[in-house]
Amino acid sequence: MANDCINHEYYLRFSDKVLALIRKIFHKSPEFRHDSFKHVARFAPFIPFMGGRPDLSKPLRRVVTFTDRSNSLYLGCPIILAAGANKTALRIRDYANVGFGGITVGTATRHFREGNTHRPRIGFLEEDRAIHNSMGLNNEGVEVIARRVDAQLVKAHKAGLCVGISVAETPGLSDPEEKLKDIVESFTIAYRAADYIEINVSCPNTGESRVDLDMSFSERIFTEIMNVRNSQTLRKAVYAKLSPDLSERHLISIMDMLVRTGVNGVVVGNTYPTAKMSELPMNAKFDDLTPLRADGDCGGMSGRPLFDNMVWNVKYIREHYPQMSVIACGGIDHGYKIYDLIKLGVDAVQCYSVVAFRWMAAHAMRNELYDALVNDGYKSLGEYDDRNPKKPMVRSV
Template sequence: MNDNCINHEYYMRVSDRILALIRRIFHNNPEFRHDSMKHVARFAPIIPLMGGRPDLSKTLNRVVTFADGSNPLHFGAPIVLAAGANKTAKRICDYANMGFGGISVGTATRHVREGNTHRPRIGFIENDRAIHNSMGLNNDGVEAVTRRTDAQIAAAHRAGMCVGISVAETPGLTDENEKVKDIIESFSIAYRVADYIEINVSCPNTGENRLDLDMSFIDKIFSEIKNYRDAQSYRKAVYAKLSPDMEEAHTATIMDALVKAGVNGVVIGNTYPTKKIENLPVRVKYNELTPLRADGDCGGMSGRPLYENMVKNVKFIREHYPQMSVMACGGIDHGYKIYDLIKLGVDAVQCYSVVAFRWMAAHAMRKELQEALSKDGFKTLADYDSKNPKG
């Protein structure tokens, strides 16, 4: 197993400095900056010098297959826009303009949610190239998200994008049976349409306990998901999105349960609870962060500081659970990082925060990934996969 996962640095181009200027101009409007990505994605092809168009070359195509016969996943590039960027599933194909080869829409809950009513509920940490948020799973509900995805998924495939739907339990439920029913209903609705379904059991931003800390509940959820999948005439891939802050023993306990339930893979991981950021290589202190909820909590952190911790978790999963597909998420902001993770056995990466700090980040990372492959003598990612089969 490759142990050389460097936290590669990228060169600040003029466009990146323009992006930094935009962040400074709108520093008092963090949610506007967060939400403006959809407009950038839409108009990227016509904005001068942006270079925002779908990359339909086959150089970075990747097909992920599963031993249990689940439908394979076809990525135009193994760079997936993480859940939280497009919560509504509107205008999915626009994100191909930004260079993404896949997208997880949502996270969606069974019913419409306003989310956290406190403002601000998102903050940018400039010196650490990080973001912290406590959006509170605001979304239009899984039925609307799935209906919109259904109407667009064929066009998304033509644009080189694999489309997953992220679902989570609706916060506020107290009865355990109602909680299980809620998340299984969301899962079954998304299952009809999505290429893959991502179960978010680790959101730290709702003011309630994370599901991945309750093993009894985890067993019930994924047992019911297994029963549902086994009763279907077709089989789609299921991923569990886990928190990045768990001890190895607890990670192993969850992984054992996921393997038993036939889950195909994991997303490693979610945002990092800011209460624990002293464990990350950051300059900012917890008491310097802007409170994002009425109770003073500062939500979860994403961005560059999560990379080394994410790599540690990926190595643990790949070593002890090699049968599990892995999507790596956390601090991925360079194409050489993607290549290092691919050499660890990762199938795809997810990212989002990087788009706030790198101009057309996915396109930039595509070029860097192609360069890394070329240095090792591979013309395409398919060439690498044919010479380095998994399993």
Template sequence: MAFDCINHEYYLRSGDKMLALIRRIFHKYPEFRHDSFKHVARLAPFIPFLGGRPSKSKVLKKVVTFADHSNSIYMSAPIILAAGANKTANRIKDYANVGFGGITVGTATRHFREGNTHRPRIGFLENDRAIYNSMGLNNEGVDVIAKRVDSQLVAAHKVGLSVGISVAETPGITDEQEKLKDILESFSIAYKAGDYIEINVSCPNTGENRVDLDMSFSEKLFGEIMKFRNGQGLRKAVYAKLSPDMSERHLMAIMDMLVRTGVNGVVIGNTYPTAKISELGTQTKREDLHPLRADGDCGGLSGRPLYENMVWNVKFIREHYPQMSVIACGGIDSGYKIFDLLKMGVDAVQCYSVVAFRWMAAHAMRLELEDALLSEGYCSIAEFDDRNPKK
């Protein structure tokens, strides 16, 4: 695939500079700063300088369809707030105020988890415009999260949000059959509520071996998941969230398996494992991440440094597995990047780190995406899709 994605820069505006000031003020309380986004989403329509409201424009409306006739995914824009931003599934529709067209809640495990107990569990890397986190899958359990999603789904759809649920295995289970049962139970509960389900098989921050590194177990897992899905009256899309650090050989092996089992698509990728961040060429060095490395290098990096790596993975998957739906995730902080990725054939993007560095980031990226579309002669995402059908 000859097309190259540029790591587009964006200009710092007054709001971005104010965000930088806020990060400096709360530099000793990074988890508080991380968690404050929910308040911004809630208050955005009521505070004049925030100016956030759900978009009613049809220019960026995106419909993701599937060859196996799974339920389509409808979004007011192909910009999804990644899992980790809203772990509780409270006040879901608020996130339309800040420009998102979709949201993946969670990641949820079968039961409540406190997460990693060390502090801090998150840090901001200013020079790299990146975030390091080692949260440890803290959440209230999939039962609670699914019930909240189910009760809010209609309201979320009215403001243009599609709602997915991310699920993962409960860390600490060593018996293969128990682990399989654990994930299948979480999946079946989430399946009743979400528009789509994301299976997080690549979380690096619990200290456990990642599921996507065990091909034998992964094939059993996705085989059982799709067997359950295919037996339901409603066929909802299933995505696998993969790690961005896999070799070409391993990526090909796991993609072959996902195609065999009938999985609809992939989210590429997750946070980049701490032990390998030197591969990203960050200004911040691995040895400088104290005390965030106190957990033995659990956790990983997200944000701008992941972009080139993510693009390589997307290119590989689109070239070799054109039948798979792809949601790109990693270093996406510009609407021009989103347009480049759409031209490569992705269906949507996920992002989260950018909201810490760009003021009203999703709204800003919407404007840039519209500008990119119009500059190339398209009136809407729908027209772009019609004129550029996937092979």
């Protein structure tokens, strides 16, 4: 593909330096710092210097459509808050205050999970603008999360948010039939509430073997999930969240399988397995992460170092699987990056780590994305899409 994606740099404003000071003050309580974003989202409209409010203007609205007649996704802007930021599905609408056009809640499992018991379970790598996470899929269970999403969906839509639920297999199950039943039940419950469902088959931080490494079992999961989906009156989009460390051969195998089973799209990708962090352009070293590695050297890395890897995967999938919807995730911290990815054919992006390093990051990226559009002669994303139609989304096997 001819389009280039540049790892655009942003320059620290005074507010970003204040955010860095807050990280320094709370450096011994990284999980508290991580969790405090929900309070920022809630109170942003009431604090004058934060400027937090839903942006309901039209230039950055995006509609993602599917040729299999799945429900379209209506995004206030193509920036989605990734799973892990709001695990509880409480106060979903608040995240429109800080600039997001969509949110994926969870990841949810069939029942309540405490997650990994060691502390800390998260760490900030300042020099790399990266986060190491070994939370272990802590959540209140998919029934609780789906019930909350269902109760808040109308208000979220009015604030310009599209809402998805991420679901995963419950760690600790050994019997394949029990595993299959578990994740299909979680999918079915989440499906009733969300605008779209994201199947997380690539979580690296529970100590369990990743589902996406077992192609035979992965195909059984997605075949059964799509059978359930196709039996419903409403057809909602189903995305698979892939790991960013797949070899080209493995990526081809899993993409071929997803096309065969009729999955709508992919999220590219999940956190990068920390044990392989030497493959990323990072200053931090694996041995520096103790005691974060108390989970047995599991865990995942997110943030700026993942960008180049993510771009390679996006380019490959868009070139070889143009029928698949693609949501890009990994190292996205600048609006010009989002524009570059849109030119590559992605429908939206997901991010979260950036909110720890940029003040009101989604609002800043919205401004940069709009500037990029204007500089290229467009007044809106809608105008861009009209003048640059995608390749026909025709499924092949």
